[in-house]
Amino acid sequence: xxxxxxxxxxxxxxxxxxxxxxxxxxxxxxxxxxxxxxxxxxxxxxxxxxxxxxxxxxxxxxxxxxxxxxxxxxxxxxxxxxxxxxxxxxxxxxxxxxxxxxxxxxxxxxxxxxxxxxxxxxxxxxxxxxxxxxxxxxxxxxxxxxxxxxxxxxxxxxxxxxxxxxxxxxxxxxxxxxxxxxxxxxxxxxxxxxxxxxxxxxxxxxxxxxxxxxxxxxxxxxxxxxxxxxxxxxxxxxxxxxxxxxxxxxxxxxxxxxxxxxxxxxxxxxxxxxxxxxxxxxxxxxxxxxxxxxxxxxxxxxxxxxxxxxxxxxxxxxxxxxxxxxxxxxxxxxxxxxxxxxxxxxxxxxxxxxxxxxxxxxxxxxxxxxxxxxxxxxxxxxxxxxxxxxxxxxxxxxxxxxxxxxxxxxxxxxxxxxxxxxxxxxxxxxxxxxxxxxxxxxxxxxxxxxxxxxxxxxxxxxxxxxxxxxxxxxxxxxxxxxxxxx
Ligand code: NAD
Numbered sequence: 001x002x003x004x005x006x007x008x009x010x011x012x013x014x015x016x017x018x019x020x021x022x023x024x025x026x027x028x029x030x031x032x033x034x035x036x037x038x039x040x041x042x043x044x045x046x047x048x049x050x051x052x053x054x055x056x057x058x059x060x061x062x063x064x065x066x067x068x069x070x071x072x073x074x075x076x077x078x079x080x081x082x083x084x085x086x087x088x089x090x091x092x093x094x095x096x097x098x099x100x101x102x103x104x105x106x107x108x109x110x111x112x113x114x115x116x117x118x119x120x121x122x123x124x125x126x127x128x129x130x131x132x133x134x135x136x137x138x139x140x141x142x143x144x145x146x147x148x149x150x151x152x153x154x155x156x157x158x159x160x161x162x163x164x165x166x167x168x169x170x171x172x173x174x175x176x177x178x179x180x181x182x183x184x185x186x187x188x189x190x191x192x193x194x195x196x197x198x199x200x201x202x203x204x205x206x207x208x209x210x211x212x213x214x215x216x217x218x219x220x221x222x223x224x225x226x227x228x229x230x231x232x233x234x235x236x237x238x239x240x241x242x243x244x245x246x247x248x249x250x251x252x253x254x255x256x257x258x259x260x261x262x263x264x265x266x267x268x269x270x271x272x273x274x275x276x277x278x279x280x281x282x283x284x285x286x287x288x289x290x291x292x293x294x295x296x297x298x299x300x301x302x303x304x305x306x307x308x309x310x311x312x313x314x315x316x317x318x319x320x321x322x323x324x325x326x327x328x329x330x331x332x333x334x335x336x337x338x339x340x341x342x343x344x345x346x347x348x349x350x351x352x353x354x355x356x357x358x359x360x361x362x363x364x365x366x367x368x369x370x371x372x373x374x375x376x377x378x379x380x381x382x383x384x385x386x387x388x389x390x391x392x393x394x395x396x397x398x399x400x401x402x403x404x405x406x407x408x409x410x411x412x413x414x415x416x417x418x419x420x421x422x423x424x425x426x427x428x429x430x431x432x433x434x435x436x437x438x439x440x441x442x443x444x445x446x447x448x449x450x451x452x453x454x455x456x457x458x459x460x461x462x463x464x465x466x467x468x469x470x471x472x473x474x475x476x477x478x479x480x481x482x483x484x485x486x
Contacts, residue, residue: 016195052217060226066177101370113163121173128174155222162191165191181210236461257416277293282375295397337393352384355375
């Protein structure tokens, strides 16, 4: 196991407010550890209510400065930032591994994805603004002006912070808002570095403020009266608290929450389409991905074949050093996560599910890190804990079905509605089932990530609002309408 290169960690880890880095903070200190070894990496000074207030004020002051930057200049600044993401891709990827233990392969794609998000949204920055609307009745000229909200509070998750900065901040900034970002204390390093890069790219001080913190900081941020909109990515339970807090000042909220997504493998599925996808729920961020297919629903005529394929693929996954390019599965993010996931595995065993791969915390040279074997359960009871609740770890549940109707009913029998996957060679069925699945994003016969041009977000308990595409930019614009008699 290679120790993390701690020299990559930014020297100053306090909140970045406007263009100043704070040393002393009121929210205490978080001792961060490297997930692969459990060794201490750094002590992070955490923001408390005082620093959150300062950051929101700084963002508020910057709104005029940001509004004075012309849309073409805003576009160019975002393009410059994208170029810097490419230039710093290697160090950002390495920091991402130290952040949460994600494997270097996935970490390396983060800056590329974020750069693409910034370029995509930069292309809109000089094209949004409003519409002329034809109105009937009195002779009149009617037009809308799309305005930014002002200060957007952003709470991003720890599983893929660099990806999240691309997905969430690019549309917010393109729309002309200022932001206060709260990265999680358990994965702050790459985002703190990005904060400095925003300044170097020419973003005026205060447009992007980065305040690492925990629940105290998050709560202070979403209830701050000068925040004009909230973006929250995280669990449903915290999402409800965020909504309740924002309700006090009637602040609008966008929520990206959890999922329990299903992949439906029909009797006519092409196994070559499905095979590369089969273990994505185990490898994608060590199973800690919100869109992971934690449930594989398989037509009974292909059930044994698929169970064997997934079990063999899971057993063949190389688990270990996240800095090794050949590693498929790294550790999970914290020791608490590892214990929680092992608890889910134990419950699934006692609920009668059949363990066909994995099933344990890993020992040997991985014992000091937070490694859980990629685990596959077959014959899972659709009413069991494993079938119904998000695991957020490398555990997959496989279940059989006999008809298309039953498959759709099983897939939709969840409080969540984030993603869905369909494998069939029947084009009519692909369209039918794609529409019938109650989820925000559906992939058919393959998966190639989330393109930045498409809307992304959940239905039901997976949240509301959309990131991605023009939909993501509109989410952070407020149209006003002006009607004028002619
Ligand atoms: P979490 O809800 O426990 O925490 C999320 C963040 O909220 C943390 O930064 C935490 O400090 C902050 N927080 C805690 N209490 C708060 C409060 N009262 N007010 C404001 N902020 C508060 O979630 P988590 O365990 O860190 O993340 C995992 C969850 O996130 C999973 O459910 C996963 O599916 C979801 N997720 C969703 C997406 C998506 O795009 N839909 C992406 C990644 C993760």
